[in-house]
Amino acid sequence: xxxxxxxxxxxxxxxxxxxxxxxxxxxxxxxxxxxxxxxxxxxxxxxxxxxxxxxxxxxxxxxxxxxxxxxxxxxxxxxxxxxxxxxxxxxxxxxxxxxxxxxxxxxxxxxxxxxxxxx
Numbered sequence: 001x002x003x004x005x006x007x008x009x010x011x012x013x014x015x016x017x018x019x020x021x022x023x024x025x026x027x028x029x030x031x032x033x034x035x036x037x038x039x040x041x042x043x044x045x046x047x048x049x050x051x052x053x054x055x056x057x058x059x060x061x062x063x064x065x066x067x068x069x070x071x072x073x074x075x076x077x078x079x080x081x082x083x084x085x086x087x088x089x090x091x092x093x094x095x096x097x098x099x100x101x102x103x104x105x106x107x108x109x110x111x112x113x114x115x116x117x118x119x
Contacts, residue, residue, distance in 0.1 A: 003023075033099075035051070068081040091116075
């Protein structure tokens with residue numbers, strides 16, 4: 001049974017930090033590209049950071065320099081370190097895994113349920 005479970009969200013003042021976690025199970029996620037998506041109120045879900053199976057990282061311009069994506073192969077967990085949080089960072093953060101080269105954000109990905117971040 002494939003599972004992605006996010007945690008670490010919460011309420012924080014502007015300028016604060018949070019670390020999100022996405023615990024995975026039921027699949028060999030070391031062979032998957034992983035990503036964090038954010039859905040702000042009234043907006044569509046958008047990819048804000050990704051980490052390929054080969055270690056390539058990408059960041060949306062809005063979070064570059066403030067967010068850091070990483071993963072632990074031992075713990076099968078994806079992380080998102082978020083520093084200097086701003087009001088516009090408020091939203092539902094969801095992790096996804098692309099394990100079949102479909103592209104992150106597609107219906108063929110594995111998805112978590114999300115964790116809310118409020119700044």
